[in-house]
Amino acid sequence: GYRSRAAYKLKQLDREENLLHEGKTVVDLGAAPGGWLQVAAEEVGETGTVVGVDLQRIKDVDGVETVRGDMTDESTREEVRDIAGDAVDVVLSDMAPNMTGEYSVDHARSVHLARQAFETALDVLDTGGDFAVKVFEGQDLDDFREDLDEEFQYVRTLRPDASRDSSSEVYLVAKGRMTAPVAEGD
Ligand code: SAM
Numbered sequence: 359g360y361r362s363r364a365a366y367k368l369k370q371l372d373r374e375e376n377l378l379h380e381g382k383t384v385v386d387l388g389a390a391p392g393g394w395l396q397v398a399a400e401e402v403g404e405t406g407t408v409v410g411v412d413l414q415r416i417k418d419v420d421g422v423e424t425v426r427g428d429m430t431d432e433s434t435r436e437e438v439r440d441i442a443g444d445a446v447d448v449v450l451s452d453m454a455p456n457m458t459g460e461y462s463v464d465h466a467r468s469v470h471l472a473r474q475a476f477e478t479a480l481d482v483l484d485t486g487g488d489f490a491v492k493v494f495e496g497q498d499l500d501d502f503r504e505d506l507d508e509e510f511q512y513v514r515t516l517r518p519d520a521s522r523d524s525s526s527e528v529y530l531v532a533k534g535r536m537t538a539p540v541a542e543g544d
Contacts, residue, residue: 361417362393364452367518367529369397374516375531377488381405383446385438385482387429387475388453388492390414395422398450409442429453429474438478445484451475451491465496465526472502472530479535480509489532496526506532 360366372378378401386394389410398408399421408422411434416424423441427434453475455467472493479489489510493499506513511534521527 360393360396361391363520365393365397366520367452368394368450370518370520371490371516371529371531372397372401375488375490375514375533377448377450377490377531378402379447382448383407383442384409384448384450385442385446385478386410387449387451387478388412388471389424390416392416392419392422394450394452395419395424398422398448407442409438411438429471429478435474435478435481439482442482444482446482447484447487449475449479449483449487449489454492454494461526462496465494465498468492468494469496469498469502476502476506479532483535485535485537487535489530489535491530491532492527493530494526495528499528503530506530509536510534511536 380403382402384398389395390412395410396419399419410416410422411425413428415426425437453471457464472491475491503513510532513530513532516529516531
């Protein structure tokens with residue numbers, strides 16, 4: 359069995375958007391307790407690489423490297439880049455803030471974490487790489503999605519069945535990172 363019901367959300371995202379493949383390198387942000395790591399490790403197999411990051415300690419998962427740290431700290435992002443390299447195939451983020459119950463605060467914090475994940479994705483993803491990120495719905499979601507649209511071939515908003523209870527949670531799946539445009543000389 360899986361460590362979290364969240365595992366089924368990643369399975370559904372993968373079924374619908376074809377994210378995980380044998381031999382690929384996957385970075386999973388906000389990975390504790392490790393359900394997504396278990397799914398990713400199964401899908402990439404022994405030739406693949408999976409790196410998981412969380413504030414909390416993550417119990418060992420076969421074939422997975424873990425980092426304990428805060429993704430809003432530059433030092434954690436550097437550690438992730440050192441381990442995973444800069445030709446990563448897939449960046450996943452299921453990061454969520456501690457809930458205050460105040461809708462606008464929780465939304466703002468969620469978007470902040472999602473943007474940290476986006477920065478990390480731009481830092482480590484190979485051209486053609488994919489990015490999937492959880493974010494709570496609210497006023498800043500459209501702007502965030504537009505920013506993803508500029509960097510990827512397409513972006514879809516998905517709500518996995520296992521998310522139906524927490525009504526404000528969606529996943530943006532951004533496929534096919536585009537090559538950075540070559541700066542024009544003057
Ligand atoms: N996908 C995971 C699984 O399948 O087991 C569940 C992830 S849980 C919904 C969200 C996680 O995000 C929590 O473990 C939390 O500690 C982590 N998190 C929140 N803020 C973070 C941050 N700034 N840096 C790293 N992890 C963070």
